[in-house]
Amino acid sequence: MADIARRAGISRQALYLHFATRAELLIAVTHHIDEVKGVQERLVPSHTARSGIERLDAHIKGWGNYIPEIYAIAKALLAVGDTDEAAAEAWDERMAAMSEGCKAAIGALKRDNTPAPEHSPDEATDILWAILSVRNWEQLTMGCGWPQERYIETLKSLARRILVA
Amino acid sequence: MADIARRAGISRQALYLHFATRAELLIAVTHHIDEVKGVQERLVPSHTARSGIERLDAHIKGWGNYIPEIYAIAKALLAVGDTDEAAAEAWDERMAAMSEGCKAAIGALKRDNTPAPEHSPDEATDILWAILSVRNWEQLTMGCGWPQERYIETLKSLARRILVA
DNA sequence: GCTGTCACTTGACACCGTGTCAAGCGCTGG
DNA sequence: CCAGCGCTTGACACGGTGTCAAGTGACAGC
Numbered sequence: 001m002a003d004i005a006r007r008a009g010i011s012r013q014a015l016y017l018h019f020a021t022r023a024e025l026l027i028a029v030t031h032h033i034d035e036v037k038g039v040q041e042r043l044v045p046s047h048t049a050r051s052g053i054e055r056l057d058a059h060i061k062g063w064g065n066y067i068p069e070i071y072a073i074a075k076a077l078l079a080v081g082d083t084d085e086a087a088a089e090a091w092d093e094r095m096a097a098m099s100e101g102c103k104a105a106i107g108a109l110k111r112d113n114t115p116a117p118e119h120s121p122d123e124a125t126d127i128l129w130a131i132l133s134v135r136n137w138e139q140l141t142m143g144c145g146w147p148q149e150r151y152i153e154t155l156k157s158l159a160r161r162i163l164v165a
Numbered sequence: 166m167a168d169i170a171r172r173a174g175i176s177r178q179a180l181y182l183h184f185a186t187r188a189e190l191l192i193a194v195t196h197h198i199d200e201v202k203g204v205q206e207r208l209v210p211s212h213t214a215r216s217g218i219e220r221l222d223a224h225i226k227g228w229g230n231y232i233p234e235i236y237a238i239a240k241a242l243l244a245v246g247d248t249d250e251a252a253a254e255a256w257d258e259r260m261a262a263m264s265e266g267c268k269a270a271i272g273a274l275k276r277d278n279t280p281a282p283e284h285s286p287d288e289a290t291d292i293l294w295a296i297l298s299v300r301n302w303e304q305l306t307m308g309c310g311w312p313q314e315r316y317i318e319t320l321k322s323l324a325r326r327i328l329v330a
Numbered sequence: 331g332c333t334g335t336c337a338c339t340t341g342a343c344a345c346c347g348t349g350t351c352a353a354g355c356g357c358t359g360g
Numbered sequence: 361c362c363a364g365c366g367c368t369t370g371a372c373a374c375g376g377t378g379t380c381a382a383g384t385g386a387c388a389g390c
Binding site: 001002013016020021022 | 347348349350351
């Protein structure tokens, strides 16, 4: 909090006039970034995609390229979520939005009659959500050293083989 | 530290006579659990597997069923790893051991001439390692509510479709 | 039986981060 | 002119980690 106040050019106490707790500040930052960087707009291509496969690709690309932009705040929010209920809730809420996108992509596959027979739509959604998680991105790019481009392409390939008949 | 000391029936200060820092204690606990619960023994079936596919299955089962036993300490270690270099290193070291198992399974597939053509052995190892990560387990079982049995079976199925030709 | 050592105890303290409180200051709009 | 607002300074409480000093009690070796 002291660091942030210094960088903002105000006193530490003034920060508490705006945000009651550290968690609240992190939540507000998260919402602000979503607004400025526009999650919604990123997922537009996935709405206008014609086939289910196209939609799957667009969703992976849109979300996958969004992750690096929110990574720092996401990590902070996840960390504080271990002890702060409201922060955990805020994160879950964000994830629910992203999970809706997964669900829609899976739904589009079903409409095309191209879903993999191995999974129910719910299970397929869970799987897609899991492999697109921030933690997974962290592991593959920061942990394994994959460049972002490769992350996107490989995940597209994985998703197709797992979720498309 | 106070809680742990109380549960151990010694004074908080006595704890510091054994472990210099909280991180050091967590690291020691991790090693102790590995010793007692035996990671090595769990992976024996994977060494004796005949085919590459069998080995892949055995590795997923062995490790996948080990995760719930180490989950609590793993989470604590990961959390403290954000600020403590030694803890992060200890975790990476454990992960390297597990990653070796992934590598060996991929190697076995190659020896059988059954690896998926889409990935190099290194990439296949990274992917297997990522989907078998503790975070992924957390997400699917705790987040999505999958029972352990289903987690194992679904991951086996995923791994085959991704990594086997 | 004495003594040194060792594991532990009690009780204090420093430091850091979060969050709170009170008093004061300066600008601006009515 | 002044009330209100946003901010300031400066203090403090609290909890957690880590440190330090002095003391205690048991046990082993002489």
